[in-house]
Amino acid sequence: MKILNINKIGGSSMRKHNINNINLQIHDVKVCSKSITEDGEFVHNGCIRIQWNSDIGFGEYDLCKDENGDWIGHSETMDSNDDKDFIKKLLEVFVEKLTVL
Secondary structure, eight states, X not given: OOOXXXXXXXXXXXXXXXXXXXXXXXXXXXXXXXXXXXXXXXXXXXXXXXXXXXXXXXXXXXXXXXXTSOEEEEOTTSOBTTBOHHHHHHHHHHHHHOOOO
């Protein structure tokens, strides 16, 4: 499902929707253990899956560790290496709802 259309024009991103005006909410957060395919191919070393919804749709944003221990993100086209505004907003929503004990 394609939710945002990100077009590159002159080196900057143009979003179809302003992420500050889409009523972004976190539905659930899950932690997934290391994943390897049936063929033994490495997928990730553990993952945090954030399930979100908003006025424009819903989806999942995965934050995973690769074989080298580096963080990678998979966002179903919500972000790119040039534009990480969606994950910034998603983590902002997470921190706003966070209770520190």
